[in-house]
Structure formats: C-alpha cells, structure tokens
Amino acid sequence: MTAPLIYAHRGASGAFPENTMRAFEEARKAGAAGIELDVQLSKDGQVVIIHDETVDRTTDGMGYVQDHTLPQLKKLDAGSWVAPSFSDERIPTLNELLQWMTEDGNSITVNIELKNDVTQYKGLELKVLALIDTYQIEDRIILASFNPLSLKQVRALNPTIETGYLVIGKADYAVELTTEIGADAIHCQPAYALSPYAEEAKQAGFPLRVYTVNERDELERLTKAGIDTFMTDHPALLK
Ligand code: G3P
Ligand code: CA
Numbered sequence: 001m002t003a004p005l006i007y008a009h010r011g012a013s014g015a016f017p018e019n020t021m022r023a024f025e026e027a028r029k030a031g032a033a034g035i036e037l038d039v040q041l042s043k044d045g046q047v048v049i050i051h052d053e054t055v056d057r058t059t060d061g062m063g064y065v066q067d068h069t070l071p072q073l074k075k076l077d078a079g080s081w082v083a084p085s086f087s088d089e090r091i092p093t094l095n096e097l098l099q100w101m102t103e104d105g106n107s108i109t110v111n112i113e114l115k116n117d118v119t120q121y122k123g124l125e126l127k128v129l130a131l132i133d134t135y136q137i138e139d140r141i142i143l144a145s146f147n148p149l150s151l152k153q154v155r156a157l158n159p160t161i162e163t164g165y166l167v168i169g170k171a172d173y174a175v176e177l178t179t180e181i182g183a184d185a186i187h188c189q190p191a192y193a194l195s196p197y198a199e200e201a202k203q204a205g206f207p208l209r210v211y212t213v214n215e216r217d218e219l220e221r222l223t224k225a226g227i228d229t230f231m232t233d234h235p236a237l238l239k
Pocket of ligand 1: 036051144166187211231
C-alpha cells in the first residue's frame, strides 16, 4: 500500500496561524504533499488568502474582507490571535503564495478553495487562473469549491486544470453534479467516504480527497476503505 497523501488544511493550522505563509512553510517542512488554502477578493480586486468572509476571527481587524483594500488588509495582524510570537504574520496574497511555490526546493501541490459560496466574488475564477498562468504551475494546482457554478466556470475558462467539487456530509448528489460541472474529483468528509456513495464515485472515476482528518485512527479507518488523500490541520502528526 502506498503512503497516504497529506494536504495541510489552511497550512499547518493546528499549530500555526491558518492561511499564513508561516503555516504553509511549516507544512512544507513537515513533508506534506500539499496544502489547502482559501481565496477571496479584496475591495480593490486582489486575490487574498483567508478563510472567513470577515477578518474578525483571524486578525486584529473587523469587517468584511471585500470592504478592505489590499493595503488595509496588509496592515492587519493575522498571527497574534494564535500566539503573540506570530504577530508579524500578514494575510498573504495568492501572488505571494505562487511565488513561494516556485522557490528552489519547493515542489508542493496547492489546493486552492475558491471561497465564493457565501459571497459571490465576480471575476474570482478568471483572476485566479490568470495568476496561475503567470507562474506556469498549473500541474501543481487543484481548484476546489462548494459552489458548483464556480467550478463550471473554471472548466469553461480552462479545460485542463484539475478541479475538486466540495461536498458536505453524505451528499447523494455528488457524482451527478461533479459529472455535470466537469470536475475531476470529489472533496468530501469521512461520512461520505465511508458510505456506499464512495463506491458510486469510484465507479464514476472520481477520486476522493477527504477533509478534515486530524485523528490517526480515523486516517487508518479511511485508508482501509481505500482513501489515499487527506486534508489535516496536523500534517506532522499524520505523517
Ligand atoms: O478543503 C476542505 C475544507 O477546506 C473545506 O472546509 O470550511 O475548512 O474551508 P473549510
Ligand atoms: Ca477550505
């Protein structure tokens, strides 16, 4: 049996501030095959890496991401909420992340979640694809979203980039919708991966990537069920 592929969820977010360059670098150092991160648009149309639609939980600021310009977002402290020693962490841009991916010795894969299921960011897909194109690293990127229309748009704009449709729970619609939007994989929770729907997905040719697995025994149970790719907050532990 080959070793499971570990993707660090929002970077090594179990021990470092999520979705920061520090969390991404720590995941790389821990030997993760990939990282997962979330992107949204700032008020001035820049692609920024942050999970929530507001900055309240993970920075010292307040308000919606889309109501802040990039210079305003860059002033926020995105690390102290975890520990004072992380006070230099800032909200990264996708451009910074892609640059980091092309540094010597960095071969990590990146799963970019288009966070447009709550706020509809007009043009997010096109901007993300254009940035990836600049760095010519499409083969190290997976685009994922809970919003099927967003992935359908990605597919219309780019017929080859790998995409994963994100579903919650035992999503009986997953195979049908993944087929309809032309996505390549299903990103699901353990409940789906351990249900009969997993076999349906396999028959349809859709690999499953499972989020968010933080316990070793759950990883082992899923591995026995044939799952080989996991998102975790603790890449070092699961490795
Ligand atoms: O990639 C799976 C996972 O990131 C989706 O949930 O809320 O952590 O973005 P969330
Ligand atoms: Ca995510």
